[in-house]
Amino acid sequence: MNSLIELKKGDVFKIVGFDEGCEAFKQRLTALGIHKGQIGQVINKSFFGPIEIDVDGRKIAIGRGMAKKIKVRKFECPIL
Numbered sequence: 001m002n003s004l005i006e007l008k009k010g011d012v013f014k015i016v017g018f019d020e021g022c023e024a025f026k027q028r029l030t031a032l033g034i035h036k037g038q039i040g041q042v043i044n045k046s047f048f049g050p051i052e053i054d055v056d057g058r059k060i061a062i063g064r065g066m067a068k069k070i071k072v073r074k075f076e077c078p079i080l
Helices: 023-032 064-069
Strands: 012-018 039-045 051-055 058-062 070-075
Touching: 012 023, 023 064, 058 064, 064 070
Parallel strands: none
Antiparallel strands: 012 039, 012 070, 039 051, 051 058
């Protein structure tokens, strides 16, 4: 299991959980439409700035601090 921040551009993943944290973090993810069990792909990741992901056909920019708290399972063979 990895955190979202560890993935590279083009990696496909499934969200498997979130770090235990404040309720505001979980509410923010819910507001962005990010839930456990979703499959997505890293669209853009640069050395600085947010990580852009595609989840359910929606492009979402996630800050690096939040990305560290999102636990994912990387797929070795792209499915998207």
